[in-house]
Amino acid sequence: METTVGLNHYLILAALLFCIGIAGVLTRRNLLIIFMSVELMLNSANLTLIAFSHYLVNAVGMVFVFFTMTVAAAEVGVGLAIVVTIFRNIESLDIRKLNVLKH
Amino acid sequence: MTPGDYLPILIVFGIVGGFAYFSLALTHLLGPRRYAPIKQDTYECGVDYVGDSRQRFSVKFYLVAVLFLIFDLEVVFMYPWAVNVRTLGWFGFVTMTIFLVLLTVGLLYEWKKGALEWE
């Protein structure tokens, strides 16, 4: 099937979403939203891998994405457990309230 | 299989979403509007409600949810093995056994730690 959508369209889209994720991490203060921005970045990286994988006709990128998803799941399990422990202690998720360590 | 073969799925998605919006919009347009305090209540008749829906969940639910996530991943790994199980033969069997032993030990651990109990 002839199509005008090419590799670069996917790469540009992934790059944009990756940067939106970076902006989210660097500007937001809610722990959960920061974490979600990270997930968005990770997914953009996955999209890049799959796009390359498709256009290079090489499944290695797709296999890699398989493992990225596993890693993301493991990270989410531990990361949200940390969020839960924090909330039990300070009853807030605003990152600025976590400043016991600032002098 | 090219993406074109997945077009029916896309159409189904469209129909499903369209139907949902269509019905919502239709009730919104056609339904009579009579507002009264009793109408706005969660239950128009029967029991009075207690508290609100944003009740805090207990942390024990979290552990169950994490378990679900981890074993979800396990199944995700099993599927591509299962479709190739004949070709992979004993080699795949041994690989999968090791993989499953790892996660079974994890399950055993959770069980013994009481993470699966409702207390």
Next chain:
Amino acid sequence: MFDSLIADMHVSRLIPEIFVIGLALVAILVDVVLPRGRSTRGVQITVLIGLFAVIAATVLGKENTGEAFGGMVVVDGFTFFFRLLLAIITFLVVLVSEHYIERLNIRIAEYYLLLLFSLFGMLLMAMAQDLLIVFLGIETMSVSLYALVGLSRQKHTSNEGAIKYFLLGAFTTAIFVYGIALMFGVVGSTNINDIVTFLSGLGDSMPLLAWAGAGLILIGFGFKAALVPFHWWSPDAYEGAPTTITAFMSTAPKAAAFAAFLRVFYIAFGEMWGEWTVVLWWIAVLTMTFGNLLALRQDSVKRMLAFSSITHAGYLVIALLTFDRIGAAAMLFYLVVYALMNLGAFLIAIAVNRDESEEKGYWFDDYKGLVFRKPALALAMLVFMLALAGIPPTAGFFGKYYIFASAVNAGFVGLAVIGVLNSAVSVYYYLRLVVYMFLRDREAREREGPLWITDEITNVVFLCLVLVLLVGLFPDALLTFATNSVKMLL
């Protein structure tokens, strides 16, 4: 069809790693089987015996070298070196932990289990020859460490350290994967050897995308090794973690991060090394200077050591920068020496700290008059501080000497000078602690509580002390070992 595949696996070369995982499974079963309350001790003993077996297997399998799993990992002298270093650090940390975690009220078997999993991840990083394995190794290590840092749940410092470490770690993961994705787009493979073959074939027409990919991967390693400007997480994570974990984190994962860093950048991106030296030059300077300037201002010993560990990472970058065998050997030498002196210093900090239930603790003030209270301990601390400051006749001196010498040898004279200057600045805050140990006023006398010294701490501190002095007197043996370990690399 599987015969050649199995033949390419060479499972026997990975026996130490398999032992670590087998050990983790056995330890879980021990924890499950033994009655509550007594199980941690049982798990600790199991882990100690198992780690001994891991070390023994490493030494016995020294000759069994080569690639394994179709070139995904490689077992060579370099791997051997890091296997020994990482397993021994873990062994020592496990040895001193039992009483300490009881004191912290986190006496749970998970502590040891997570240490084992992070050890496994680090071993993978040291032997990885495929970016996928580097990635999975980093993640296995990190996921375990996130949980370990946050283990004292009731402490705010621990919570905060864990969440910062976690969020920045996850952020790095995303950047790292994006870097790998771009690299995969250029090369079509994630194997380090394929990357070098492809990139060297390109010659001068290196695509911009390869630079971007390598740069993002560099950021990933920079975060894991806590290099400025990617160091924000490390002081808080180091302060929040249980101190035994801080000692562990500032030595073993740092070593593993540098091991993977060295292998990936020297081999895979060796073609573009010339340009990277400019970036790394600045990173080295910033890392040394920032770590020092911030360490100067601390009034908590734990935090001071945390910042100084950033500085030491800066010295290690200098060694990395040289891109030759001398520099790489100096780096390995320094990693060993640094592990010994840092471990010793942190253990003494544990012994001197009065109250673990305090959020912060580890004040400089607690050290006042230590010389009169416990001369042996104070003397040991003196040696570790001298070593960290790089003053002869301790091992720390030779560590720094080899690094700066390798830098001069490779033509980075300016960098060596900045390193020496930084080293001179660091003398101030290390010796400040020594001065405190000799001061004793009435106020300090009133503050004095009992020291918290266990047999294990005494033994391990003594071992570190002897080794720091021995290596300081006879550095050649270790240097030869380090040089032999990097032979296959360059």
Next chain:
Amino acid sequence: MDSQTIVFAILALISLFGGIMVVTRRNPVHSILFLVLTFFCFAGFYVMLGATFLAAIQVLVYAGAIMVLFLFVVMMLNLREPEALEGGPSFFQTLGFIVAAGMAVLLLAYFAGRPGPGVPPFSAGETAYEVGGPESLGMLLFTEYVFPVEIAGILLLAAVIGAVALAKRKRV
């Protein structure tokens, strides 16, 4: 304009919109729902790129399990206070925005001008759609990539233990 281009354009617009909404909403629940929307669009891209199995996993794991866990935590913590926004953007926020925008411009400038390295700019042909199905991916996973598969099992085990150690109320 062929059908694939149209689908791509629609999905791309939705996913960009969803991404922006994720990072700008004040209520985490809204962010989560927009992220789910974005992840569904990603699954669509994966199908278009022939990674059908990964598309299924994307829905199953990301949209299905990971985001549910997020929602779970939000419900568990019962966040009433929306994030405080007073005081205007701080220095770090401005810096963060500039960094992200700069990177976006750089990447755009790079990708927009030229086709990807060493590959034809358009349509990779029929064979490219064969590599992403469960059979071919499974063969690769369980032959060449057995070692990473086992590591993934170990990673999941470590995650279970870490999560239990942190979240279990009473430690035994």
